[in-house]
Amino acid sequence: MKNRKSIYRLTFLDIGILILRFGLGIYMAKASSSYLFEGKMAELQGFLESLNWPIPDILAPLSQWVELISALFVLAGIRLGAFSMAFTLIVAVIFAHGGRILEDGLLPFMLSLCFLGLGLMGSGRFSLDFYLFGRKSKP
Template sequence: MTRIGKLYQREFPDFGTLILRIGLGIYMLKASGSYLFEGKMGELIGFLESLNWPIPDILAPLSQGVEFISAILVLAGIRLGAFSMAFTLFVAVVFAHGGRILEDGQLPFMLATCFLALGLIGSGKFSMDYYLFERKRNL
Protein backbone atom coordinates (compact mmCIF):
# COMPACT_ATOMS: atom_id res chain seq x y z
CA MET A 1 0.00 0.00 0.00
CA THR A 2 1.27 3.47 -0.79
CA ARG A 3 2.10 6.07 1.82
CA ILE A 4 -0.91 8.13 0.82
CA GLY A 5 -3.16 5.08 1.17
CA LYS A 6 -1.84 4.38 4.67
CA LEU A 7 -2.26 8.02 5.66
CA TYR A 8 -5.81 8.03 4.29
CA GLN A 9 -6.74 5.01 6.42
CA ARG A 10 -5.49 6.57 9.65
CA GLU A 11 -7.82 8.53 11.87
CA PHE A 12 -6.99 11.82 13.52
CA PRO A 13 -10.06 12.55 15.67
CA ASP A 14 -8.25 14.79 18.15
CA PHE A 15 -6.82 16.94 15.37
CA GLY A 16 -10.23 17.00 13.68
CA THR A 17 -12.00 18.26 16.77
CA LEU A 18 -9.21 20.80 17.34
CA ILE A 19 -9.61 22.16 13.80
CA LEU A 20 -13.40 22.26 14.20
CA ARG A 21 -13.13 24.04 17.55
CA ILE A 22 -10.69 26.62 16.23
CA GLY A 23 -12.72 27.35 13.11
CA LEU A 24 -16.07 27.62 14.86
CA GLY A 25 -14.63 29.47 17.86
CA ILE A 26 -12.87 32.12 15.79
CA TYR A 27 -15.90 32.64 13.58
CA MET A 28 -18.24 33.14 16.54
CA LEU A 29 -15.72 35.26 18.43
CA LYS A 30 -15.60 37.62 15.44
CA ALA A 31 -19.37 37.54 14.89
CA SER A 32 -20.33 38.28 18.49
CA GLY A 33 -17.39 40.63 18.98
CA SER A 34 -18.58 42.78 16.10
CA TYR A 35 -21.83 43.40 17.97
CA LEU A 36 -20.17 43.93 21.33
CA PHE A 37 -17.14 46.00 20.32
CA GLU A 38 -17.71 47.40 16.84
CA GLY A 39 -20.96 49.31 17.35
CA LYS A 40 -23.39 46.88 15.73
CA MET A 41 -25.49 46.40 18.87
CA GLY A 42 -28.04 49.00 17.76
CA GLU A 43 -28.70 46.96 14.64
CA LEU A 44 -29.47 43.85 16.72
CA ILE A 45 -31.60 45.79 19.19
CA GLY A 46 -33.59 47.25 16.27
CA PHE A 47 -34.06 43.77 14.81
CA LEU A 48 -35.35 42.42 18.12
CA GLU A 49 -37.66 45.42 18.48
CA SER A 50 -39.07 44.71 15.01
CA LEU A 51 -39.90 41.19 16.22
CA ASN A 52 -41.65 42.67 19.29
CA TRP A 53 -39.27 40.97 21.70
CA PRO A 54 -39.51 42.17 25.29
CA ILE A 55 -36.55 44.14 26.68
CA PRO A 56 -34.41 44.07 23.53
CA ASP A 57 -31.95 46.49 25.18
CA ILE A 58 -31.09 43.72 27.64
CA LEU A 59 -31.55 40.61 25.51
CA ALA A 60 -29.35 41.76 22.62
CA PRO A 61 -26.18 42.40 24.68
CA LEU A 62 -26.91 39.37 26.85
CA SER A 63 -27.16 37.02 23.85
CA GLN A 64 -23.98 38.41 22.30
CA GLY A 65 -22.16 38.23 25.63
CA VAL A 66 -23.15 34.58 26.00
CA GLU A 67 -21.97 33.89 22.45
CA PHE A 68 -18.66 35.69 23.04
CA ILE A 69 -17.93 33.83 26.29
CA SER A 70 -19.06 30.53 24.73
CA ALA A 71 -16.69 31.09 21.79
CA ILE A 72 -13.80 31.55 24.23
CA LEU A 73 -14.82 28.34 26.03
CA VAL A 74 -14.99 26.46 22.72
CA LEU A 75 -11.52 27.69 21.79
CA ALA A 76 -10.22 26.57 25.18
CA GLY A 77 -11.83 23.17 24.70
CA ILE A 78 -14.53 23.37 27.34
CA ARG A 79 -17.55 21.38 26.25
CA LEU A 80 -20.04 23.58 28.08
CA GLY A 81 -19.23 26.37 25.60
CA ALA A 82 -20.33 24.24 22.65
CA PHE A 83 -23.64 23.33 24.33
CA SER A 84 -24.24 26.94 25.35
CA MET A 85 -23.54 28.16 21.82
CA ALA A 86 -25.79 25.51 20.30
CA PHE A 87 -28.64 26.52 22.62
CA THR A 88 -28.22 30.24 21.89
CA LEU A 89 -28.13 29.65 18.13
CA PHE A 90 -31.13 27.29 18.16
CA VAL A 91 -33.07 29.99 20.05
CA ALA A 92 -32.06 32.46 17.31
CA VAL A 93 -33.22 30.07 14.60
CA VAL A 94 -36.59 29.42 16.20
CA PHE A 95 -37.46 32.86 17.53
CA ALA A 96 -35.48 35.38 15.46
CA HIS A 97 -35.65 33.55 12.13
CA GLY A 98 -39.04 31.90 12.59
CA GLY A 99 -37.61 28.41 12.17
CA ARG A 100 -36.88 29.05 8.48
CA ILE A 101 -33.75 26.90 8.34
CA LEU A 102 -33.63 26.85 4.54
CA GLU A 103 -33.97 30.62 4.23
CA ASP A 104 -32.55 33.31 6.49
CA GLY A 105 -32.01 30.89 9.40
CA GLN A 106 -29.69 28.62 7.43
CA LEU A 107 -26.36 29.85 8.84
CA PRO A 108 -27.39 29.91 12.52
CA PHE A 109 -29.00 26.48 12.10
CA MET A 110 -25.84 25.01 10.57
CA LEU A 111 -23.66 26.59 13.25
CA ALA A 112 -25.99 25.35 16.00
CA THR A 113 -25.86 21.78 14.70
CA CYS A 114 -22.05 21.95 14.43
CA PHE A 115 -21.77 23.20 18.01
CA LEU A 116 -24.21 20.54 19.23
CA ALA A 117 -22.19 17.84 17.48
CA LEU A 118 -18.98 19.24 18.96
CA GLY A 119 -20.54 19.19 22.42
CA LEU A 120 -21.64 15.58 21.99
CA ILE A 121 -18.32 14.43 20.50
CA GLY A 122 -16.21 16.23 23.06
CA SER A 123 -13.25 18.55 22.75
CA GLY A 124 -10.53 15.95 22.17
CA LYS A 125 -7.10 15.56 23.74
CA PHE A 126 -6.01 19.10 22.96
CA SER A 127 -8.50 20.73 25.31
CA MET A 128 -9.02 21.95 28.84
CA ASP A 129 -11.70 19.29 29.32
CA TYR A 130 -9.18 16.56 28.61
CA TYR A 131 -6.59 18.19 30.83
CA LEU A 132 -9.02 18.64 33.73
CA PHE A 133 -11.04 15.42 33.54
CA GLU A 134 -9.80 12.70 31.21
CA ARG A 135 -6.10 12.89 31.93
CA LYS A 136 -6.69 12.31 35.64
CA ARG A 137 -8.91 9.34 34.85
CA ASN A 138 -6.15 7.76 32.75
CA LEU A 139 -3.47 8.12 35.45
Protein backbone atom coordinates in the same frame (compact mmCIF):
# COMPACT_ATOMS: atom_id res chain seq x y z
CA MET B 1 0.00 -3.36 14.60
CA LYS B 2 -3.71 -3.00 15.43
CA ASN B 3 -2.89 -0.94 18.51
CA ARG B 4 -0.67 1.42 16.48
CA LYS B 5 -3.49 2.08 13.97
CA SER B 6 -5.94 2.94 16.74
CA ILE B 7 -3.42 5.40 18.21
CA TYR B 8 -3.08 7.16 14.85
CA ARG B 9 -6.84 7.31 14.33
CA LEU B 10 -7.28 8.77 17.77
CA THR B 11 -4.65 11.40 17.07
CA PHE B 12 -6.23 12.34 13.73
CA LEU B 13 -9.63 12.52 15.40
CA ASP B 14 -8.22 14.82 18.08
CA ILE B 15 -6.61 17.04 15.45
CA GLY B 16 -9.86 17.12 13.48
CA ILE B 17 -11.84 18.14 16.57
CA LEU B 18 -9.22 20.81 17.33
CA ILE B 19 -9.55 22.24 13.80
CA LEU B 20 -13.34 22.21 14.09
CA ARG B 21 -13.20 23.90 17.50
CA PHE B 22 -10.87 26.62 16.26
CA GLY B 23 -12.84 27.29 13.09
CA LEU B 24 -16.20 27.51 14.82
CA GLY B 25 -14.86 29.34 17.87
CA ILE B 26 -13.02 32.01 15.91
CA TYR B 27 -15.98 32.57 13.59
CA MET B 28 -18.46 33.01 16.44
CA ALA B 29 -16.08 35.12 18.55
CA LYS B 30 -15.64 37.47 15.60
CA ALA B 31 -19.40 37.59 14.93
CA SER B 32 -20.33 38.39 18.53
CA SER B 33 -17.47 40.82 19.09
CA SER B 34 -18.58 42.83 16.04
CA TYR B 35 -21.87 43.50 17.84
CA LEU B 36 -20.23 44.16 21.19
CA PHE B 37 -17.24 46.26 20.18
CA GLU B 38 -17.86 47.60 16.68
CA GLY B 39 -21.09 49.53 17.23
CA LYS B 40 -23.60 47.09 15.75
CA MET B 41 -25.56 46.64 18.99
CA ALA B 42 -28.20 49.25 18.08
CA GLU B 43 -28.98 47.25 14.93
CA LEU B 44 -29.56 44.07 16.95
CA GLN B 45 -31.62 45.92 19.56
CA GLY B 46 -33.79 47.40 16.82
CA PHE B 47 -34.25 43.97 15.27
CA LEU B 48 -35.33 42.45 18.60
CA GLU B 49 -37.66 45.38 19.17
CA SER B 50 -39.25 44.79 15.74
CA LEU B 51 -39.93 41.19 16.85
CA ASN B 52 -41.67 42.55 19.98
CA TRP B 53 -39.15 40.95 22.32
CA PRO B 54 -39.27 42.28 25.87
CA ILE B 55 -36.35 44.39 27.09
CA PRO B 56 -34.27 44.34 23.87
CA ASP B 57 -31.79 46.74 25.48
CA ILE B 58 -30.84 43.97 27.90
CA LEU B 59 -31.40 40.85 25.78
CA ALA B 60 -29.32 42.02 22.80
CA PRO B 61 -26.05 42.58 24.70
CA LEU B 62 -26.73 39.57 26.92
CA SER B 63 -27.08 37.27 23.91
CA GLN B 64 -23.86 38.57 22.41
CA TRP B 65 -21.93 38.17 25.68
CA VAL B 66 -23.21 34.59 25.96
CA GLU B 67 -22.07 33.94 22.38
CA LEU B 68 -18.64 35.45 23.00
CA ILE B 69 -18.05 33.56 26.24
CA SER B 70 -19.33 30.33 24.67
CA ALA B 71 -16.99 30.84 21.70
CA LEU B 72 -14.05 31.31 24.08
CA PHE B 73 -15.10 28.12 25.91
CA VAL B 74 -15.17 26.25 22.60
CA LEU B 75 -11.68 27.56 21.75
CA ALA B 76 -10.40 26.43 25.16
CA GLY B 77 -12.04 23.02 24.79
CA ILE B 78 -14.84 23.25 27.33
CA ARG B 79 -17.78 21.36 25.92
CA LEU B 80 -20.33 23.41 27.86
CA GLY B 81 -19.51 26.20 25.42
CA ALA B 82 -20.55 24.06 22.45
CA PHE B 83 -23.88 23.16 24.04
CA SER B 84 -24.68 26.74 25.05
CA MET B 85 -23.76 27.98 21.57
CA ALA B 86 -25.99 25.34 19.96
CA PHE B 87 -28.87 26.40 22.21
CA THR B 88 -28.35 30.10 21.48
CA LEU B 89 -28.28 29.50 17.73
CA ILE B 90 -31.41 27.31 17.80
CA VAL B 91 -33.21 30.11 19.67
CA ALA B 92 -32.06 32.49 16.93
CA VAL B 93 -33.37 30.15 14.22
CA ILE B 94 -36.74 29.69 15.87
CA PHE B 95 -37.44 33.22 17.06
CA ALA B 96 -35.32 35.58 14.98
CA HIS B 97 -35.62 33.71 11.68
CA GLY B 98 -39.11 32.34 12.24
CA GLY B 99 -37.93 28.75 11.82
CA ARG B 100 -37.25 29.33 8.12
CA ILE B 101 -34.25 27.01 7.99
CA LEU B 102 -33.90 26.88 4.22
CA GLU B 103 -34.16 30.63 3.81
CA ASP B 104 -32.43 33.14 6.04
CA GLY B 105 -32.00 30.75 8.98
CA LEU B 106 -29.73 28.29 7.18
CA LEU B 107 -26.40 29.56 8.54
CA PRO B 108 -27.40 29.64 12.23
CA PHE B 109 -29.12 26.27 11.83
CA MET B 110 -26.03 24.65 10.30
CA LEU B 111 -23.80 26.25 12.93
CA SER B 112 -26.08 24.95 15.69
CA LEU B 113 -25.76 21.43 14.27
CA CYS B 114 -21.97 21.76 14.19
CA PHE B 115 -21.86 22.96 17.79
CA LEU B 116 -24.26 20.22 18.90
CA GLY B 117 -22.10 17.61 17.19
CA LEU B 118 -18.98 19.07 18.77
CA GLY B 119 -20.60 18.99 22.19
CA LEU B 120 -21.63 15.37 21.74
CA MET B 121 -18.22 14.29 20.41
CA GLY B 122 -16.31 16.01 23.17
CA SER B 123 -13.45 18.44 22.98
CA GLY B 124 -10.69 15.96 22.25
CA ARG B 125 -7.28 15.45 23.73
CA PHE B 126 -6.10 19.01 23.08
CA SER B 127 -8.65 20.64 25.36
CA LEU B 128 -9.09 22.09 28.79
CA ASP B 129 -11.67 19.39 29.55
CA PHE B 130 -9.04 16.71 28.93
CA TYR B 131 -6.50 18.36 31.23
CA LEU B 132 -8.98 19.19 33.98
CA PHE B 133 -10.84 15.90 34.05
CA GLY B 134 -8.26 13.52 32.57
CA ARG B 135 -10.64 12.24 29.95
CA LYS B 136 -11.57 12.96 26.38
CA SER B 137 -14.79 14.59 27.47
CA LYS B 138 -16.90 11.76 26.07
CA PRO B 139 -20.65 11.65 26.75
